[in-house]
Amino acid sequence: MGVAEGEPAGRDQADGRKLELRVWLRMLATTKLISQEIRRRLRTEFGATLPQFDLLAQLDREPDGLRLGEISKRTMVTNGNITGLVGRLEADGLISTETPGDDRRVTVARLTEAGRTAFAEMARVHESWLRELMADVDPKTCATLVGSIDQLQRSARNHLSEEE
Template sequence: MSATAPTPNTPDLESRTVPEDHQDLRLWLRLLTCCNLVESEIRSRLRSEFETTLPRFDLMAQLQRAPGGMKMSELSRHMMVTNGNITGITDQLEKEGLVERVKVATDRRSSLIRLTAKGRRTFKKMAKSHEEWIRAMFGGLSEASRGTLFEVLGELKLLTQPQLSGRP
């Protein structure tokens, strides 16, 4: 389900429910609303403070975790988007000197994508701000509430994964 985050003039997904709706539906829409609100804020801040997008940030985050680089297919799988999306983002980041393509010696058709020194510095600044934004958004919850929410969402994750249609 793809939904955009609510704006001040539009109700969020959860507000569209009524008490007669099944509690699981109401829970799902509350969870989705929270995700949309957080994601919208992150997208906005990345755009205004770093003139970048969430997909570009996500790609750089994947590469930060793989200093040796990653193939396009690996990036595509990790980010759950098409190779075409990865190629477009990579092309932009390469033009800006943030990533580089390195040919794989054993496979002439493949390249590894990795952060440049400039890319690592840039990502480090973005990641620091990203962490601060997340901490500020979740900071109003008590430590106990954050722990409980983490545990309960972990349970939901474990219960949901086997139900995915043939997905690993």
């Protein structure tokens, strides 16, 4: 979890047994490092949190809005906590909610015009932060990473506790 691994770099290939652990520890540390920086900047520049940004990003690509349960799945935030997140964003005027159809249990959230405008700017700046933070990464490495991480994500999904 921590940054320092405290082990020589040369034996990465040799010691295959703990390779998964090494990948995970590095990934966790790196993600923590970057996400702390991104969270800090989101807060100071936009007064937003990462889960809020994530939620807005999901709605931004769905002009018709999303049901709260679907938002919960996509953001990996539990239903009960979506209620609070949506409440805060609605209070800020960035999203609105409605019950669109006949099923009165359903709530759909979507971006307001103000929310769409605000998110566009946030996304633009956010992307530039990532380019900046990853400036020293070889583009080929970058391209490889996308696929490798996808593979990792699929594997993890397949082996979560007892489902599907």
